[in-house]
Amino acid sequence: MASSPPQSPTTHSFKDALLAALAKDPDTKAFGELLAKAPSVFEGLGEGKEYYVFAPTTEFIIAFLRRMQQGPGRFPRRKVLVDPNTSQQFAEKPKGAPDIRRVSTTLKTSLVGETKYVDLGPGEGARVVSNPSSNENGTVHVTSGFGNSTLVHAGEIPFQGGVIKKCDGFFTLPHAIETTFGNTSGRLWSTALQKADMLTQLSEKRMVTVFAVQDSLLNETNLPGSSDLSRLISEGLSYSPDLSDGLCLKTRGDGSLRIKRSGKDILVNGVRISTPNVISKNGVVHYLEKIPPADKCTSSGSGTGSTGSSSSGSGARNTGSNSGMEEGGGEKSAGLMVLAPKVATLCLIVATFVVYLWT
Numbered sequence: 001m002a003s004s005p006p007q008s009p010t011t012h013s014f015k016d017a018l019l020a021a022l023a024k025d026p027d028t029k030a031f032g033e034l035l036a037k038a039p040s041v042f043e044g045l046g047e048g049k050e051y052y053v054f055a056p057t058t059e060f061i062i063a064f065l066r067r068m069q070q071g072p073g074r075f076p077r078r079k080v081l082v083d084p085n086t087s088q089q090f091a092e093k094p095k096g097a098p099d100i101r102r103v104s105t106t107l108k109t110s111l112v113g114e115t116k117y118v119d120l121g122p123g124e125g126a127r128v129v130s131n132p133s134s135n136e137n138g139t140v141h142v143t144s145g146f147g148n149s150t151l152v153h154a155g156e157i158p159f160q161g162g163v164i165k166k167c168d169g170f171f172t173l174p175h176a177i178e179t180t181f182g183n184t185s186g187r188l189w190s191t192a193l194q195k196a197d198m199l200t201q202l203s204e205k206r207m208v209t210v211f212a213v214q215d216s217l218l219n220e221t222n223l224p225g226s227s228d229l230s231r232l233i234s235e236g237l238s239y240s241p242d243l244s245d246g247l248c249l250k251t252r253g254d255g256s257l258r259i260k261r262s263g264k265d266i267l268v269n270g271v272r273i274s275t276p277n278v279i280s281k282n283g284v285v286h287y288l289e290k291i292p293p294a295d296k297c298t299s300s301g302s303g304t305g306s307t308g309s310s311s312s313g314s315g316a317r318n319t320g321s322n323s324g325m326e327e328g329g330g331e332k333s334a335g336l337m338v339l340a341p342k343v344a345t346l347c348l349i350v351a352t353f354v355v356y357l358w359t
Helices: 012-024 031-037 058-070 084-087 176-184 189-193 198-205 226-230 337-350
Strands: 051-056 090-092 106-110 125-132 140-143 147-151 155-160 162-167 210-215 233-235 247-252 256-264 265-268 271-280 283-286
Touching: 012 031, 012 155, 031 051, 031 058, 051 058, 058 265, 084 106, 125 271, 140 271, 176 189, 176 198, 176 210, 176 271, 176 283, 189 198, 233 247, 256 271, 265 283
Parallel strands: 051 162, 210 283
Antiparallel strands: 051 090, 090 106, 106 125, 125 140, 140 147, 155 162, 210 233, 247 256, 256 265, 265 271, 271 283
């Protein structure tokens, strides 16, 4: 008997298959309950595509809902559930792409549009970057907004339409680039851009890669001028997996940046990236150890790496089990010994919980 053709993720079969798979595992059941209350999450999924679904554990979901109950005044009331956060937990799984447990990869999420959290252009989803753990145990660290890192567990749950991967929290939502600088020790670089009348333009630019230097390495009385700032801004998206050895990135004006791989390090005109993948709503910032010298190189590839999958260099900044909700870190899964009372607690919370949308 011939098998039926695969269903598009936009059909009910994708949603039903995902919710059924989540419900079967006590560690993902809570996330399934939340998705069932956020139907709009499924509306933006592309036809014929498979997805990684990064499911925060039941332990984390319970802790998060408790925090929301205890401090409801901090969250505006809505009739839908944290759609930006749940949307960012879905990432396209390109056919034939390397296993993210082995190869660092730039992933496109289903958080799309022109919103407070993403503005990369029509149909373009916010990016996250996956990096295999150095101990090669199958776990992965996913870098999201502000360069925060969330631990993804080694196991996988296949379902019709993709793969479920358990993780220790929601990914951090991206923010405007000036907010990103302010929250990642980039205040002085932001000040330099503002003094050069470049910050507003940079914030409004879609798909931009910025190389910068953090506050502790700068002299507040001698900030870089427009010339140095311009030659460290590249149009297009270049996350760490996309910065391949020998790549030449064209920058504003007549500048260029030569990329070199040296072991786990990524060098930009000979200067090491100290903190990669600080993701903003319109692009990404990579912090360097110092302002690199000017250089000229011949273009050898594109820096538009929204689907890049080359080996990562210096890796994601590991902040442990970051919640991505800006309300504290994720919780570690506690195992089956304490799961039953926690699920009962979850049912009680969800039954009485007034749903909020994170804005």
